[in-house]
Amino acid sequence: MKLSIKGITIATLALLLNYSATPAIALPQQIDRSFIIAKSQPLTDTLIVPGERVGPVTRTTTKQDLVKLFGASRLVDKTISGAEGIGSFAATQVNLKQGRSLLIVWSDRTRTKPLDVRNLGYAWKTREGIGIGTPLSELRRKLGNFKLFGLAWDYSGTILLDSSRLSKYQGKLILRVDAAPNAAEKYPNDYQAVSGDGTFSSSNPHWKPLGVRLAEIIVVLNPGES
Structure with a gap:
């Protein structure tokens, strides 16, 4: 029997939140060189639509599409490990300036179907204005009390969206908060209490003195593909 958090299994959540990326080593590219043309215009579409797209990256985007969108020089292929080092997944880092970088995790080795998008920079926002660095107080205004x-454990700070105003994003969006880097030392009693x-x-x-902010966003594009 699979445990789940209304719309996403614990096993999938483990994959999404517990992974380690191998060093950023470019892998051999097998693509049509006619498409290797870096875009001269900066990326302006930084909207997150959970379950649908992250800017121009959609549920059907392929690695070759990324080359057309961003230019091969901005892409680095990686392999990331699943929970507890079990399994591995193809991924492609897109290195963009001004907080626009992102990592696409693929559902298979052909890099033709994205599983999720993560490692999002601060420029990426949902329609509700939620992005990396959003403080807990603002999250409460947008999500209600959740x-x-x-x-301080494997699923540390993961928001249960089904308990919020954004329950429609359950299974499509994972939001994880974290305390300020020195919070555990400065406020040990409060930190331990939560x-x-x-x-x-x-x-x-007990959250109030800890400087809690949104630390991670994972946008699931093709659920169940792992």
Whole structure:
């Protein structure tokens, strides 16, 4: 029996939140060289539409499409490991300036169908204005009072969207918050009070001094492809 958080299995969440990328080593490219033309205009579409697209990257985007969109010089192929080092997945890093970089994880080795998009820079935002660095207070204004996992474990700070106003994004969007880098040392009692594998309300007063902000966004484009 698979455990799940309403719309996404724990196994899938483990893949999405627990992975390690190999060093950024470019792999041999097998693509039509006529498409290797870097775009002269900067990327302006930085909208996240959960389950549909991240800017120009959609559910049907392929590696060759990325070359057309961004130019081969901005792409680095990687392999990332699944939870606890089990399994591996093809990925492509897109290196863009001004907080626009992103990583596409593919559902197979052919790099023709994206599983998800992650490692998003600060320029990427949902229609609600949610992006990397959004503070917990603003998340509460946009999502209402919601529940999230405690800090300092595998699913640290993962927001349970089904308990929020954005429940429509459940299974399509993963949001994870984290405390400020020195929070555990400065406020050990508060930090400990909202740590561990339980769930906590976003209105819990122990969050307030910890400088909690959105630390990770994963946009799932083709659920169940892993």
